Amino acid sequence: MKATKDPKVKLTLSVRKSIAERAREYAGKHHTSVSFLVEEYLDGFREPESDGRRKAEIINSMFGLLKDSPMANMTDKEIKDMMMKDKYGL
Numbered sequence: 001m002k003a004t005k006d007p008k009v010k011l012t013l014s015v016r017k018s019i020a021e022r023a024r025e026y027a028g029k030h031h032t033s034v035s036f037l038v039e040e041y042l043d044g045f046r047e048p049e050s051d052g053r054r055k056a057e058i059i060n061s062m063f064g065l066l067k068d069s070p071m072a073n074m075t076d077k078e079i080k081d082m083m084m085k086d087k088y089g090l
Contacts, residue, residue, distance in 0.1 A: 013038070
């Protein structure tokens with residue numbers, strides 16, 4: 001999502017009931033909203049940006065996702081070391 005504040009607009013969608021129910025369930029499990037999921041999906045259709053800017057936006061959108069994770073209290077170095085051990089068996 002953009003760092004600047006874009007005004008929100010209402011968008012009405014028609015989807016099958018079973019899909020809407022699964023989307024609500026998924027969003028609830030991931031502590032987000034169906035609106036956010038749709039917005040992120042639709043945002044993927046914009047023109048490509050510089051690689052660094054897109055990566056920064058992805059990282060910023062992930063803040064708070066791991067707050068209940070065992071990694072929440074780990075430092076970046078500890079997480080990196082853990083990932084290296086998993087990937088390379090170090």
